[in-house]
Amino acid sequence: MQLIDGKATAAAIKAEIAEEVKEIVAQGGKQPHLAAVLVGHDGGSETYVKNKVLACEACGFKSTLIRFEDNISEDELLCCVDKLNKDDDVDGFIVQLPLPKHIDEQKIIEAIDYRKDVDGFHPINVGRMAIGLPCFISATPLGIITLLKHYGIETSGKKCVILGRSNIVGKPMAQLMMQKQYGDATVTVCHSRSKTLKEECRAADIIIAAIGQPDFVTADMVKEGAVIVDVGTTRVPDATRKSGFRLNGDVKFDEVAPKCSYITPVPGGVGPMTICSLMKNTLAAGKKEYYK
Template sequence: MNYELIDGKATAAKIKEEIAEEVKQIVANGGKRPHLAAVLVGHDGGSETYVKNKVIACEACGFTSTLIRFEDDVTEEQLLAKVKELNEDDDIDGYIVQLPLPKHIDEQKIIMAIDYRKDVDGFHPINVGRMAIGLPCFISATPLGILTLLHRYGIETSGKKCVILGRSNIVGKPMAQLMMQKQYGDSTVTVCHSHSATLKQECREADIIIAAIGQPNFVTADMVKDGAVVIDVGTTRVPDATKKSGFRLNGDVKFDEVAPKCSFITPVPGGVGPMTICSLMKNTLAAGKKEYYK
C-alpha cells in the first residue's frame, strides 16, 4: 500500500507563519504582542532542547519570550514565589514550567499554583476538567498537535475505531477524551496500556492508532490492519554511533515494517514533535487574545 507521510515539520512551519501574520495584524491595530515565559530548572538535556526550540518558535511567531532559569537546588518555596510573580505580571500572557522538576519539588503543587488562565501547557486541573467536558480551554500541546495534524490532512475520525496506547496525563488520557468528543474526534476510543491483555487484538481492529507508550519499536506490522492511520508520539533516545550526538530519536512504531500497511503515518523525528511546540504557540496566541478566559 502507498502510505502518505504526515509531515509535522512542514505543517508546524505553516501554522507558525499563520500565527505571525495574525500577530502582525494585532500589533498594527494597536494590540499587545503576546508574551510567553518559560521556567527551566536545572540542566536536563531534553528540557534544554525543548526550551531552546520554544524560544526559537516564539521569534518565528512574533511573540515576546522570557526564559527564567533556576539551578537544580532551587527550593519549592523559591519556585512557588516565582510562579506567584508570573501570575501577577500583566505583561505575561502565558507561561510554562518545564517538566520534569527535581525530585525534591512536588510537581503537582507547582502546577496547581499556576494561574489556569496563563497555563498554556494545559496541565492545570481546571483546564483538564474543562477539556473533559468540552468547554473552551488550553488543551495540552501534544494532543492538540495530533488533532491539528489529523484535521489538516483531512483524515476522517468520526465513527472510526481509535486505539490509544498509553494512559499518561500528558498524552494518553487527554487524547482519549478529545478523540471521544463530538466536536473533535467523534471516534470510538479504546485505551490500552502495559497491562492490557488484548492489546494486539485491539490494535489490529483499529482504524487509527495513537502510540504514546514510550517503548521503542513497540508497534509492529502484525498489530496494524491495512489502511490504518498511525500516529507515533514516542521519542526515545537510542544510542547510535553513526550520529554526531551519539544517539537517534526512535518512535514507538517500527516504522519500516509498519508504514507499508498504513494509509497515513507520522515519522519520528519530524511528525508529532514539531506540532507540540506549535500548539504551545497556538495556546499562547489564544492567551494573548484572552480567547478562553476574559
C-alpha cells in the same frame, strides 16, 4: 502510504500566527508574551525549551526564559510561579517538566494561574477540556488533532486505539478523540496491563502510540490501511550521529509504514506540532480568548 509531515504543517501554522500578531500589533494591540521556566540541565528539556524560544521568534511573540539550577527549593519555584501569575505583561507561561525529585510537580502545576496555563495541565483546564468547554488544551493532543484535520483524515465513527494513559498525552487524547467536535471516534485506551492489547490494535483504524517504548508497535499489530500517529521520542544511542544518539518512536517505522494509509515519522511528526500548539495557546491567551 502517506507521510504526515508535522514540520511543514507546523511551519504553515506559525506563519499564519505571525501574520495575525503583525495585525494585532499594527492596530495598537499587545505582542503576546510567553515565559518558560527551566530547572536543571536535562538534555531533552533543554532542546524543547530552545525550540520553544525559536518558535516564539517565528510567531512574533515576546519570550522570556527563566533558568534555575536543579537544587532550587520547592518554595523558591512556587515564588517564581507566583511572580509570573502576577506579571501583567506575561500572557502565558510553562514550567518545563520533568522537575527534580524533591519538587512536587502537581503542586507546581496547581499553583499556575489557569488563565496563563498554556500547557493545559492545570486541573481547571483539564476539567473544562473533558466536558468540551473552551480552554487551553494540552499541546501534544491538540497538535495531533490539528494534524489529523490538516490531512483530512476521517475520524468520525472510526475505531481509535490509544497506547498509554499519561495525564499529558494518553488521557487527554482519549477525551478529545471521543468528543463530537474533535474526533467523534470510538476510543479504546490500552496500557502496560492491557491483556488484549495486540487484538485491540489489529482492529483499530487509528493507533496513537504514546507508551514510551521504542519500536513497541510492530507490523503484526497493525491492520492494512490504518492511520498511525507515533508520539514516542526516546533517545537511543547511535554512534553514527554527532550527538551520540537518535530519537526513536514507539512504532517500528520501517516494517509498519508499508501497511499504513498515513503515518507520522519520528522526528518531524508530532514533535513540531506540540510546540506549534503551545504557540496557538499563547496567541489565545494574549487575545483573552477563553478567560477574560
